[in-house]
Amino acid sequence: MIILKGNKTIEIDRNTLSSYIDKYTSVVIDLGTGDGKYVLKNAQSNKNTLYIGIDPSEKQLKVSSRDIQRKKINNAILAVGSIESLPPELKNTADKIVINLPWGTLLESISKPIDENINKIIELMKVGAALEIIFGYSSFLEKNETRRLGLNDMSLEYINNILIPRYKSLGLNINKCEEFNNNENGINTTWMKKLLYLRNKHNIRERNIYYLSFSKNN
Numbered sequence: 001m002i003i004l005k006g007n008k009t010i011e012i013d014r015n016t017l018s019s020y021i022d023k024y025t026s027v028v029i030d031l032g033t034g035d036g037k038y039v040l041k042n043a044q045s046n047k048n049t050l051y052i053g054i055d056p057s058e059k060q061l062k063v064s065s066r067d068i069q070r071k072k073i074n075n076a077i078l079a080v081g082s083i084e085s086l087p088p089e090l091k092n093t094a095d096k097i098v099i100n101l102p103w104g105t106l107l108e109s110i111s112k113p114i115d116e117n118i119n120k121i122i123e124l125m126k127v128g129a130a131l132e133i134i135f136g137y138s139s140f141l142e143k144n145e146t147r148r149l150g151l152n153d154m155s156l157e158y159i160n161n162i163l164i165p166r167y168k169s170l171g172l173n174i175n176k177c178e179e180f181n182n183n184e185n186g187i188n189t190t191w192m193k194k195l196l197y198l199r200n201k202h203n204i205r206e207r208n209i210y211y212l213s214f215s216k217n218n
């Protein structure tokens with residue numbers, strides 16, 4: 001798989017990856033990590049966990065990859081990839097996968113959902129592993145993207161009636177499904193900060209943010 005080391009990209013094979021993974025008690029994958037801040041911050045406060053961020057944008061990944069190298073953070077890896085093309089080396093490695101505020105075809109894949117792509121995520125998960133998703137798009141505020149990708153309105157009704165049963169049919173049990181309120185700021189990513197700031201500043205209620213947590217049952 002192709003990972004960033006500072007400003008450069010290098011390729012590592014499954015054996016090299018395994019030698020990293022073996023040093024830690026758990027592995028968390030952040031799919032659609034963007035600038036990788038989630039990986040950077042969590043790796044600093046949870047030294048026994050290996051954090052792996054994946055994003056198609058090498059430019060975005062470089063924002064944190066330079067810091068990871070400079071601060072010599074060994075338990076953080078940023079890799080180039082997408083939901084359509086996930087590194088095969090990561091199969092069956094994740095104790096947890098997080099997808100925070102997805103966009104583009106990542107959002108399309110998990111919100112329609114596209115079974116083939118959900119299965120690609122499931123392949124990375126160990127049995128019992130968790131999948132945590134935070135949806136924050138608004139079909140009212142993002143009309144163009146909604147139309148372009150043919151997205152549905154995101155609501156608790158849609159999540160409960162369509163998404164959860166489909167995820168369940170693919171082998172994922174729902175553990176939690178809830179709406180974020182303004183005071184909850186536990187998920188510390190660049191886009192979460194932006195959305196919460198704008199939502200509070202303009203008192204915009206059209207953008208609901210939903211948190212979903214699943215686990216892989218076999």
Ligand SMILES: C[S@@+](CC[C@H](N)C(=O)[O-])C[C@H]1O[C@@H](n2cnc3c(N)ncnc32)[C@H](O)[C@@H]1O
Nearest residue numbers: 032033034082083100103104105106189190191
């Ligand atoms: C709104 S940003 C959120 C970034 C980060 N998770 C955060 O919360 O700050 C959406 C991210 O999804 C990524 N993305 C778009 N299409 C993707 C795909 N097909 N597979 C993986 N990531 C994708 C984008 O590159 C972008 O970094």
